[in-house]
Amino acid sequence: MDDKTSEKGSEVCPKCGSPLGEVFETKSGKKLQRCSKGSWNPETHTIDGCIYVKWLEVEPVTLDEKCPKCGAPLLSVVTRFGKKMKKCSTATWDSATKIAGGCDYVEWIKGITEQLDEDCPKCAAKLVLFTTAAGKKLKKCSTATWDPGTKTAGGCDYVEWLRS
Ligand SMILES: [Zn+2]
Ligand SMILES: [Zn+2]
Ligand SMILES: [Zn+2]
Numbered sequence: 046m047d048d049k050t051s052e053k054g055s056e057v058c059p060k061c062g063s064p065l066g067e068v069f070e071t072k073s074g075k076k077l078q079r080c081s082k083g084s085w086n087p088e089t090h091t092i093d094g095c096i097y098v099k100w101l102e103v104e105p106v107t108l109d110e111k112c113p114k115c116g117a118p119l120l121s122v123v124t125r126f127g128k129k130m131k132k133c134s135t136a137t138w139d140s141a142t143k144i145a146g147g148c149d150y151v152e153w154i155k156g157i158t159e160q161l162d163e164d165c166p167k168c169a170a171k172l173v174l175f176t177t178a179a180g181k182k183l184k185k186c187s188t189a190t191w192d193p194g195t196k197t198a199g200g201c202d203y204v205e206w207l208r209s
Contacts, residue, residue, distance in 0.1 A: 058082070060097045068101065073179040074123045076101040107134065114150040121154075129154040129178045154178045160187070167203040182207040 056065045058080040066081040079085075083095040105120040112119050112133040119131045133148035159174045165186040173187045186201035 056099075058095060058097045061095045063095065065099065074103060074129070076103055105132075112148060112150050115148045117148060119150075119152075165201055165203050168201045170201060172203075 056078075057063065058065055061080065061082055063080055063082040065078045066083075068076055068078050070076050078099045078101060079092075080095040080097040083092050083097065086093045103123040105122045108119045108121050108131065110119045110131070111117070112135075115133060115135060117133055117135045120134050122130050122132055124130065131152040131154065133150040135147040136149065137146040138144075139146065156175055156177045159176075161172045161174050161184065163172045163184070164170070165172050165188075168186060168188060170186055170188045172184045174182060174184055176182050184205040184207065186203040188200035189202065189204075190199040191197075192199065
């Protein structure tokens with residue numbers, strides 16, 4: 046054994062004992078660390094070598110926005126499933142009693158809609174560009190509607206997913 050310590054050598058893979066590789070950030074903002082003996086093979090869509098992956102907690106980012114309930118700063122949080130939300134920085138969670146404390150303001154970030162100067166191939170209305178909270182983009186017709194009461198979609202159903 047050598048006693049050389051490198052920055053990323055402090056943590057070892059629990060499966061094979063090799064040092065973990067560099068921290069990698071996914072498109073949806075999640076962070077992971079792979080075993081240095083494993084690598085993603087884009088041709089076979091499998092991992093070559095050691096398959097250990099460690100998901101890291103994403104640090105909440107303090108926003109320049111105030112909580113509408115109590116006026117404290119809001120935090121931007123990415124959940125383990127890649128969903129983004131804003132929550133109040135005074136919110137607390139007691140894992141022993143499983144009781145949430147502080148302010149309970151939460152706002153889920155759904156997505157952004159931008160107007161496009163492109164015509165719908167189906168009905169010639171304008172298209173809009175929709176970016177989901179996970180960063181996926183799609184073009185859809187601006188006449189498309191969604192009735193949350195009856196859970197039915199109306200208007201033109203043209204949708205085009207964009208590859209990023
Ligand atoms: Zn490993
Ligand atoms: Zn608050
Ligand atoms: Zn249309």
